[in-house]
Amino acid sequence: MEGTGSFGAELGRHLRANQIAVVEVDRPDRRARRASGKSDSIDAYAAATAVLAGRATGTPKNRDGAVEAIRGLRVVRASAVKSRTQTINQIKSLIITAPAAVREALRSLATPELVRRLAASRPGDELADPGTAVKIALKRLAKRYLHLSEEIADADADLRVLISRTAPGLLALLGVGTETAGQLLVTAGDNPDRLASEASFAHLCAAAPVPASSGRTDRHRLNRGGDRQANRALHTIVLVRMRHDPRTRNYVARRTLEGLKTKDIFRCLKRFVAREVYRHLTSGFSDAIRPSATA
Numbered sequence: 001m002e003g004t005g006s007f008g009a010e011l012g013r014h015l016r017a018n019q020i021a022v023v024e025v026d027r028p029d030r031r032a033r034r035a036s037g038k039s040d041s042i043d044a045y046a047a048a049t050a051v052l053a054g055r056a057t058g059t060p061k062n063r064d065g066a067v068e069a070i071r072g073l074r075v076v077r078a079s080a081v082k083s084r085t086q087t088i089n090q091i092k093s094l095i096i097t098a099p100a101a102v103r104e105a106l107r108s109l110a111t112p113e114l115v116r117r118l119a120a121s122r123p124g125d126e127l128a129d130p131g132t133a134v135k136i137a138l139k140r141l142a143k144r145y146l147h148l149s150e151e152i153a154d155a156d157a158d159l160r161v162l163i164s165r166t167a168p169g170l171l172a173l174l175g176v177g178t179e180t181a182g183q184l185l186v187t188a189g190d191n192p193d194r195l196a197s198e199a200s201f202a203h204l205c206a207a208a209p210v211p212a213s214s215g216r217t218d219r220h221r222l223n224r225g226g227d228r229q230a231n232r233a234l235h236t237i238v239l240v241r242m243r244h245d246p247r248t249r250n251y252v253a254r255r256t257l258e259g260l261k262t263k264d265i266f267r268c269l270k271r272f273v274a275r276e277v278y279r280h281l282t283s284g285f286s287d288a289i290r291p292s293a294t295a
Helices: 009-017 030-036 040-052 066-097 100-106 111-119 130-166 178-188 198-204 228-244 246-257 262-283
Strands: none
Touching: 066 100, 066 111, 066 130, 066 178, 100 111, 100 130, 111 130, 130 178, 178 198, 178 228, 178 262, 198 262, 228 246, 228 262, 246 262
């Protein structure tokens, strides 16, 4: 199947429910498509050929368990965070262009105090007055900001409950919070056993080393592929550990003395974190939440 994570999600669930094995197939190669054209029958034949030839062997994510619920809540949270950022930017933009009296009273306030003061303000009802209209707009934007903050807090609380039930040990890892744990769970899916090894998970997270040797230089570089959001989660975990974990700080100091560049040290640390996370995803995945295995 192609598109098991989007339009084909429900079909994939139906097939698995009827004990039919599903193999995930990437879209046809662009070069081959230019040569042979495109139609539903041609694409179906190319997908079947890829499976029979052994080029396509991936097991799609199950989308009927707790991780799918986490994914849905993360979509809501991400949307609320984006909207809240837009809202505070609009507030500050309006303050910059507001009349001097309004601007001087608000420009030095930190965001929490600014939002609270605007939400509690009484701007009046003279809509034709620019100063009053700006105050009304700022009050409404502040209320929107507070509402979005509540929405984000509710999503975080729900996510923490789900993540704690699904992978109990994941949140206990240093540097792993609700956001990073949720992303790594979504990347692995409801069936993390579909990943053959911790190396497969590292490759999926773009944390697997890629050879970049030339001549007498023997080195590896960062992987630019994979799931970029999962790689971002690993990056966040590494940053936290570099600030608060003595072992990580000692490792960074030692590797720096050895002449390793910062980006290469990050690559090594991401690989270590991916290995640690994989162990918790596979051994700590709650059996009470785990969906039935794919046929």
